[in-house]
Amino acid sequence: MIDTNELRKMCDTMRVDALRMTTDAASGHPSSCLSCVEIIGVVILDIMNIDPEDPSRFDRDRFVLSKGHAAPVYYSALSLKGFIPREELYSLRAIGSRLQGHPDMNKTPGVDFSTGSLGMGLSVANGMALACRLNNASSRIYVLLGDGELQEGQIWEAAMTAGHYRLSNVIAIVDRNKLQCDGLTEDIKSIEPLDAKFKAFGWRVFFVDGHDVGALQKVIRDAQTPYDGPTVIIADTLKGKGVSCMEDQLNWHGKPLKGEAFEQALRECGQ
Numbered sequence: 001m002i003d004t005n006e007l008r009k010m011c012d013t014m015r016v017d018a019l020r021m022t023t024d025a026a027s028g029h030p031s032s033c034l035s036c037v038e039i040i041g042v043v044i045l046d047i048m049n050i051d052p053e054d055p056s057r058f059d060r061d062r063f064v065l066s067k068g069h070a071a072p073v074y075y076s077a078l079s080l081k082g083f084i085p086r087e088e089l090y091s092l093r094a095i096g097s098r099l100q101g102h103p104d105m106n107k108t109p110g111v112d113f114s115t116g117s118l119g120m121g122l123s124v125a126n127g128m129a130l131a132c133r134l135n136n137a138s139s140r141i142y143v144l145l146g147d148g149e150l151q152e153g154q155i156w157e158a159a160m161t162a163g164h165y166r167l168s169n170v171i172a173i174v175d176r177n178k179l180q181c182d183g184l185t186e187d188i189k190s191i192e193p194l195d196a197k198f199k200a201f202g203w204r205v206f207f208v209d210g211h212d213v214g215a216l217q218k219v220i221r222d223a224q225t226p227y228d229g230p231t232v233i234i235a236d237t238l239k240g241k242g243v244s245c246m247e248d249q250l251n252w253h254g255k256p257l258k259g260e261a262f263e264q265a266l267r268e269c270g271q
Helices: 004-025 030-034 037-047 068-081 086-091 121-134 153-164 194-200 213-223 259-268
Strands: 062-065 141-146 170-176 204-209 231-236
Touching (some): 004 030, 004 037, 004 086, 004 213, 030 068, 037 062, 037 068, 037 170, 037 213, 068 086, 121 141, 121 153, 121 170, 153 194, 170 213, 194 204, 194 231, 204 213, 213 231
Parallel strands (some): 062 141, 170 231, 204 231
């Protein structure tokens, strides 16, 4: 287990990386990255059983970034874990780069599945979990879901499937930042009550502050305790967390910072 204070510092680095990468590329989804920095940081850097020296080992844990547009912060975590050279981060979205706008399992070291089309990640995680079960592997499958994508019907088919097959090796985390591309999730199509929906399909449910590193470390380890079914962690987050002009604001969904706004954001993030 990584010391919580050290892990916070690593998450701070990830937040700055995501800002720099998207600004350098003049493309991407910085506010969507910032809401899940701590979630991805804790899962990739502290929790998962993975090894950059043996990235294809079958009994490794797996991570599916279902909200694939948050790829920059995922790449940052993989770089801190040793899968990607740090200097390669700034090739984001460049022609020929291994680091495209959405994760590519065929090009990017450490990426377990290519994502981008929302709604598919939980189905993929189920397939991985079933394959691991059939091969007697102790792997856990972590999947990060955006709350807007929970409006996709495929998510709930997958939730039913995970419950039916009692996939105890599936741990889903919902980035509950309450905003999607076109507005508030509850205005576009209400997804509440989330806990009751998942429980109805046989899921165990936890809640956590998605920006509290220590709380995330604890709740994910609690989610690893034996249970005859899948587990979901609903993480309360803030879109654009850490940058005042972005926090809880809709109009930064796919809009990188530039100029003075970018410099101010770096100052707010301690750079």
